[in-house]
Amino acid sequence: MHQQMRYFIAVVDQNSFFEAAETCHISQSAISQQIKALERELGVELLERHGRQFVVTPAGRYFYNQARRQVDALDVIVRETRRIGSGEHQRLRVGVLNGFSGRVMQAAVGDFAAAHPNVTLTLVTGTHEAIFQRMLAGEVDMVINDQRRALSDQYVNAYLTEQAMGALVRREYAQARVSGIELADLRDLLLICVTGEAWRDAEVNWWRDTVGVQSDILFAENMDAALMNVSAGIGFLPCDGDMPAAAGNHWLPILRNGLPFTRKMFAFWPDGKEVPLHWEFARAVGRAIK
Numbered sequence: 001m002h003q004q005m006r007y008f009i010a011v012v013d014q015n016s017f018f019e020a021a022e023t024c025h026i027s028q029s030a031i032s033q034q035i036k037a038l039e040r041e042l043g044v045e046l047l048e049r050h051g052r053q054f055v056v057t058p059a060g061r062y063f064y065n066q067a068r069r070q071v072d073a074l075d076v077i078v079r080e081t082r083r084i085g086s087g088e089h090q091r092l093r094v095g096v097l098n099g100f101s102g103r104v105m106q107a108a109v110g111d112f113a114a115a116h117p118n119v120t121l122t123l124v125t126g127t128h129e130a131i132f133q134r135m136l137a138g139e140v141d142m143v144i145n146d147q148r149r150a151l152s153d154q155y156v157n158a159y160l161t162e163q164a165m166g167a168l169v170r171r172e173y174a175q176a177r178v179s180g181i182e183l184a185d186l187r188d189l190l191l192i193c194v195t196g197e198a199w200r201d202a203e204v205n206w207w208r209d210t211v212g213v214q215s216d217i218l219f220a221e222n223m224d225a226a227l228m229n230v231s232a233g234i235g236f237l238p239c240d241g242d243m244p245a246a247a248g249n250h251w252l253p254i255l256r257n258g259l260p261f262t263r264k265m266f267a268f269w270p271d272g273k274e275v276p277l278h279w280e281f282a283r284a285v286g287r288a289i290k
Contacts, residue, residue: 002074004038005067007031008046012056012064076276091120092277095131095143098194098223100265101163101242105144107288112281119277125223127195129202135268142269142278144285148206151266158267158282161289164253165261167236168227168243171250180253183261187214190235192226195219212256 010020011031021028039046046060056064080090096105105123113121124131124140131143144160151157167186191213193203200219207213218235220226226237231246241251254261267282 001038001041002071004034004041005071007034008038008060009064009067009071011035011047012060017052073276080276090118090277091122092142092281093122093124093140094281095134095140095145096123096125097131097143097145097265098125098127099237099239099243100144101240101289102244103242104285104288108281108284111287112284115284116277116280121281127193127199127203128206130196130199132268135270142267142281144265144267146263146265148210154271155268156271156278158279160265160267160282160286162262162264163240165238165263166241166251166253168230168239168249168251169236170230170233171248173233173250173252180255180260182258183212183254183256184214186236186254189215190218190229191215192218192220192229192235192237194221194223194226194237196221211261 007020007024007026010023011017014020014023017032017035018028021031024031035047042059042063044059045057046063047054048057109121109123112119124134126134128145128148131140131145134140135143167181167189169189173189191207193200193207195203197219204217207217215235218229220229227246227249229235230237230249236252237243238254239251243251267278267285269278
């Protein structure tokens with residue numbers, strides 16, 4: 001059936017038995033017979049024929065979509081098997097959202113590296129928009145990112161976790177607010193954003209318009225600079241509870257209208273790309289979270 005699936009995909013893609021036969025290097029009559037044999041085996045009509053023209057039936061459209069995924073996945077498996085057998089190294093480039101749990105990522109990287117010694121793993125960090133744009137440009141293969149845009153079927157959207165967000169602040173500021181602080185009550189502190197100049201507007205729009213932060217914003221070029229500003233009592237750094245707090249700093253849960261302020265984390269990558277490795281890394285992150 002696997003070869004018949006390839007023939008059927010070619011017929012639908014080319015919208016022509018003749019051109020599909022040319023692509024598959026067989027005769028038109030042979031590919032037509034193979035599609036009919038496939039329909040007999042499935043017990044359903046995949047193509048509604050009108051002379052030399054045809055229309056893909058609903059069952060045929062479903063079969064096409066599933067067959068495309070199966071054939072693509074098998075091609076990757078074959079390619080990966082050959083690569084491993086030849087000793088060739090493969091690479092996986094991952095973009096990780098600034099401030100996402102270092103503990104989780106260290107555990108995930110160790111887990112993945114142990115299972116895939118022939119894969120060169122590269123991680124880069126950035127804001128939501130920065131790493132997403134790097135994925136669109138082909139500079140990274142997948143991203144570990146929060147959900148700021150509607151989920152799209154053009155991407156694999158592998159849900160990882162929903163994280164409670166907090167404010168990393170000077171301990172003196174947090175002492176009277178042990179149970180948490182409303183986002184609006186942080187307006188007297190600067191919000192520290194770790195981002196390069198190119199992505200500042202996107203971060204301001206997110207925190208101001210979507211989240212509703214009223215604080216003025218201080219930009220830091222890297223996490224070290226952000227943490228130093230926290231230690232100096234200049235502002236607060238929004239992050240998850242795994243962010244290491246230096247002596248004198250404290251992680252304070254953020255509330256929004258009395259409820260915990262959270263973010264949903266996903267692994268995203270373009271649909272149809274190197275599925276096995278991407279899924280393996282996403283699962284490693286999921287195991288590390290648990």
